[in-house]
Amino acid sequence: MTQDELKQAVAREAIKYVVDGEIVGVGTGSTANFFIDELAKIKDSIKGAVASSEATAERLRGHGIDVFELNQVARMSVYIDGADEITAQGAMIKGGGGALTREKIVASVAEKFICIADASKLVKTLGKFPLPVEVIPMAQSAVARQLMKLNLGPDCEIELRFKDGKPFITDNGCIILDIIGLKIADPVALEAQINQITGVVSVGLFAKQGANVCLLGAPDGVKTMNF
Numbered sequence: 001m002t003q004d005e006l007k008q009a010v011a012r013e014a015i016k017y018v019v020d021g022e023i024v025g026v027g028t029g030s031t032a033n034f035f036i037d038e039l040a041k042i043k044d045s046i047k048g049a050v051a052s053s054e055a056t057a058e059r060l061r062g063h064g065i066d067v068f069e070l071n072q073v074a075r076m077s078v079y080i081d082g083a084d085e086i087t088a089q090g091a092m093i094k095g096g097g098g099a100l101t102r103e104k105i106v107a108s109v110a111e112k113f114i115c116i117a118d119a120s121k122l123v124k125t126l127g128k129f130p131l132p133v134e135v136i137p138m139a140q141s142a143v144a145r146q147l148m149k150l151n152l153g154p155d156c157e158i159e160l161r162f163k164d165g166k167p168f169i170t171d172n173g174c175i176i177l178d179i180i181g182l183k184i185a186d187p188v189a190l191e192a193q194i195n196q197i198t199g200v201v202s203v204g205l206f207a208k209q210g211a212n213v214c215l216l217g218a219p220d221g222v223k224t225m226n227f
């Protein structure tokens, strides 16, 4: 099976978690896109969706699914999204697509975070994938200096994210600093430390509030991990 077929398999499985008549929170990325395509098949049984990025909102609307502003929504049963890395305890690195802040906000309103991922995303220790930090542009250097002071390890480097030769700008008008070369021993503690730096909007560590369920796609089938 290809990686895309594994992503499609978990996306199909995730439909079981969607509650009839409700609004579903939808993540960002290639796995989330497969989920949106599956959601389109049952669009008449849901009220609509809240999107975690402009790209997701556009794909949902393209399928004729109603997109609600989060401010219009008081509760959501589920938020369904991919991850860049996930541990056997449900802690994740997210934000490879740069949507970490909106993902965290929408996930915080949902009762359950259902992570959908192919088996390559399951890791013992988070940090091989660069950890994204969304930052207010004027604070780029100040935040980078504060991150370096955290002594994150001898191999740690901080890089401004670029796209098409220009600094990547998020849907919130901010920049991303990627922390490379981490081995994250205590994800909850690191998430709290980075959140406290002035100028940081959010960090792509989802540890204090990690996944509740992970649907992990492997060639021998989809495994369900409950946390």
Ligand SMILES: O=C(CO)[C@H](O)[C@H](O)COP(=O)(O)O
Residues within 6 Å of the ligand: 027, 028, 029, 030, 031, 032, 081, 082, 083, 084, 093, 094, 095, 096, 097, 098, 099, 100, 103
């Ligand atoms: O956090 C994300 C986007 O900001 C994605 O969920 C994460 O990057 C995984 O993406 P993909 O499903 O394409 O592997």
